Amino acid sequence: MTTDVTDTGVGMIRSGFLGGGFMAQVHSRAARAAGAAMAAVASSSPQRAERAAQQLGIGRAVGSVEELLAGDSDIVHICTPNATHASLALQVIAAGKHVICEKPLATTLVDARALADAAAERGVVAAVPFVYRYHPMVREARARIAAGEIGSLLTVDCGYLQDWMLLPTDDDWRATSASGGPSRAFADIGSHLCDLLEFVTGDRIVRLTARTRRVFDERGGHPVANEDAVAILVELASGAIGTLLISQMAAGRKNALTLELHGADASIRFDQERPEELWVGGREENRHLFRDPSTAHEGVARFSRVPVGHAQGYQDAFNGFVADAYAAVAGEQPDGLPTFADGVRAAQLTEAVLLAAREERWIDVGALDT
Ligand SMILES: NC(=O)c1ccc[n+]([C@@H]2O[C@H](COP(=O)([O-])OP(=O)(O)OC[C@H]3O[C@@H](n4cnc5c(N)ncnc54)[C@H](O)[C@@H]3O)[C@@H](O)[C@H]2O)c1
Structure with a gap:
């Protein structure tokens, strides 16, 4: 079975979320399945953040990305429209937090490279949900x-x-x-x-x-x-x-x-x-x-996540991805983490x-x- 964060020694990871739409739902379910604490959510307005907090079951709604980053999240999930990814991810990295940023990582190659360089320089885990893997x-x-x-x-x-x-x-x-x-x-x-x-x-x-x-x-x-x-x-x-x-x-x-x-x-x-x-x-x-699983190739x-004959789908794949990203936060190097x-x-x-x-x-x- 896929490991969850409580198996990886990271303790309870605190997850913050940017955006409150379709993908924020999928990400927050996966974060919860991996044993994370739901730290806070910010969206495009304080009202939307409040609504997202209620819908996603996150205790704290905050009014801005700055407020989110001033809080105690260990990792931030960026689940916002494409053109916002680059500036939001740069802010998250600059705050020294780990980041999962939705695809496309950026809308230009130059911006995407700048993000990868910034994450490497800061030494944070930086993952992109190519979850079909x-x-x-x-x-x-x-x-x-x-x-x-x-x-x-x-x-x-x-x-x-x-x-x-x-x-x-x-x-x-x-x-x-x-x-x-x-x-x-x-x-x-x-x-x-x-x-x-x-x-x-x-x-x-x-x-x-x-x-x-x-x-x-x-x-x-x-x-x-x-x-x-x-x-x-x-x-x-x-x-x-x-x-x-x-x-x-x-x-x-x-x-x-x-x-x-x-x-x-x-x-x-x-x-x-x-x-x-x-x-x-x-x-x-x-x-x-x-x-x-009993006849699968090694590894x-x-x-x-469930026995043979019990169908798995998209959310299960997403849960596996987030569990691996959190395992990377705990110091592991999961094979195939995007x-x-x-x-x-x-x-x-x-x-x-x-x-x-x-x-x-x-x-x-x-x-x-x-
Ligand atoms: N990996 C996958 O399988 C997958 C699947 C679908 C979508 N996506 C990606 O996820 C991202 C979000 O897509 P979605 O379908 O959830 O969109 P959506 O429209 O359902 O949700 C976007 C959310 O972001 C909020 N938002 C907008 N600007 C913001 C800002 N500046 N700061 C904070 N919040 C802001 C909106 O209020 C909304 O809640 C997109 O980049 C999309 O490409 C990935």
Whole structure:
């Protein structure tokens, strides 16, 4: 079973929260499951902070980030709109507190790098919730690939499809440049997909080209600043090639993150909406593998939080992520904890995708390092 903070010797960690929306709910449930004390919450106004405190069961609502940071939180969870992440995370780090900052870590590569540098300099734990890494069957796929079970990687066929922006009347702060940033579909969900692809394969996207599409130029009476969908062609360091389709306008698809990896000996497929299983394809036969801690690859059983046959899902993955971040606060080095370095990688890929689409050319992703 995944360790919780009371197992790691850190004692009761005190967690502070910025934001009171969807993700603050998910984060606070995970923090509570890991044994943390709910220290305080701040939101976009004192009234919203009060409401969030009630909804999330947090004893103390505070009026500002400064007030939160003056308090006794050991770690701050940043669960606010994208464009606020960079300045809030810098303040948290400057206060010497550990930080979990939602993705995208920042809306520019320069800001993302500055955050990673600041966290390293200050010596705080700095994690980004690429939580799909915490599905046990994702770890199982990763372990099987690392053990050579699918052979050398030939091609990848990946997607992340949703439909919540299908209608012209669908709107959200993510569609504005002021709050969402220059990329929506890629930064919001493509970042998860690329993180998972690189995490599971241990490979790296080295070149890409992309087309973006914005279907409606206006939503909710304001101009739309970013893309609804992206199609990407990738080359990986191993020589594997592949396609990634990312859309928030794919009717009927709710949270369809799929990773299909074809090796020289076998294929493997993970579907986030069926996280308890993996499809393994072969020339002779195809199989479905189901999560079972008793037969899992070494090191994978700890991601199972309940016995075989008792389905785990998104919140369980999130709980595993937060438990590992807290274990890092206690001095452990949990395998596969996504950190600000991974947030920087996502920002780098985001800039590569936007550049490729804008200039209609192939981009060497590493060239953005210089
Ligand atoms: N890791 C994941 O799986 C995952 C899933 C969904 C969303 N997210 C990310 O989580 C973040 C929040 O998304 P959400 O869906 O919870 O949004 P939301 O709109 O539901 O909530 C945002 C909250 O932030 C508050 N807020 C706005 N500006 C603030 C500020 N300056 N200071 C403090 N609070 C402020 C708002 O009042 C609101 O309570 C986004 O960056 C998003 O990309 C991550």
